[in-house]
Amino acid sequence: MGARTQPLPADGRSPARKRETHMTEVRSFCVASSVDAIWCSREASRFAAEIGFTGNDLAEIAIVVSELVSNVSKFAMRGQVTMEAIGEPRRGIRIVVADDGPGIEDIDSAMLDGFSEGRMLCDDEIRHDGQGLGSGLGAVERLTDELFLENLEEGGLRVTAIKHVPWPRRR
Numbered sequence: 434m435g436a437r438t439q440p441l442p443a444d445g446r447s448p449a450r451k452r453e454t455h456m457t458e459v460r461s462f463c464v465a466s467s468v469d470a471i472w473c474s475r476e477a478s479r480f481a482a483e484i485g486f487t488g489n490d491l492a493e494i495a496i497v498v499s500e501l502v503s504n505v506s507k508f509a510m511r512g513q514v515t516m517e518a519i520g521e522p523r524r525g526i527r528i529v530v531a532d533d534g535p536g537i538e539d540i541d542s543a544m545l546d547g548f549s550e551g552r553m554l555c556d557d558e559i560r561h562d563g564q565g566l567g568s569g570l571g572a573v574e575r576l577t578d579e580l581f582l583e584n585l586e587e588g589g590l591r592v593t594a595i596k597h598v599p600w601p602r603r604r
C-alpha cells in the first residue's frame with residue numbers, strides 16, 4: 434500500500450475537485466497522522482484567502498490548524514478538521530477539530546503556557562525526544578478571536594476556534 438500524501442477529505446472528494454467546481458463554504462479532512470498537520474494547515478490558509486483573509490492572518494490560521502491537528506496526532510491519533518466560512522455578523526472562519534481520544538481532564542490548566550501532558554514543565558528538566566513546550570493551546574488562543582474546548586460525552590475532545598476578517602482600515 435502506498436504512503437498517503439494528503440489527508441482524506443471527510444466527504445471523499447479531493448480538495449482540488451472542490452475548488453474546480455465552486456467556492457465551498459465548508460471543508461473537512463480526516464486526521465490520522467502527524468503529516469496531516471502540514472496538509473491541513475495549507476488547506477486552511479488557501480480557504481482563508483478565499484474567505485478574505487490576507488497577510489499575517491493567513492499564516493496565523495495555518496499555525497492554529499497545524500497546532501490543533503498535531504495535538505490530535507500526538508494525543509488522540511485520529512480526528513477530523515472542519516473549516517467553515519462564517520458570514521454573520523462578521524465574516525470569518527470557524528475551525529472545528531474533533532477527535533476520539535481521551536479528552537483533557539483539566540482544560541483550564543492545559544491552556545497555560547508550559548503545561549504539558551498533565552503537569553507544569555520545569556525550566557531545568559531534561560526533556561525527552563518529541564516533548565512539547567506546552568504552549569500550543571495558549572498560542573491558538575492568542576491567534577484567534579474565540580476558542581472553546583469541550584470534552585465530548587462519547588469520549589474525545591472538540592476544539593472550536595473562530596477568527597474574524599479584520600475590518601477594513603479607514604483612510
Ligand SMILES: Nc1ncnc2c1ncn2[C@@H]1O[C@H](COP(=O)(O)OP(=O)(O)OP(=O)(O)O)[C@@H](O)[C@H]1O
Binds near residue numbers: 507537548551568570
Ligand atoms: N486533542 C487532545 N487530546 C487529548 N489531550 C490533549 C489534546 N490536545 C492537547 N491535549 C493536552 O493538553 C496539553 C497542552 O496542549 P498544548 O498543545 O498546549 O501543549 P503540547 O502539545 O504538550 O506542547 P506544544 O504544543 O508546545 O508542542 C497536552 O500536553 C495534552 O496533555
Ligand SMILES: [Mg+2]
Binds near residue numbers: 500503565569570
Ligand atoms: Mg500542542
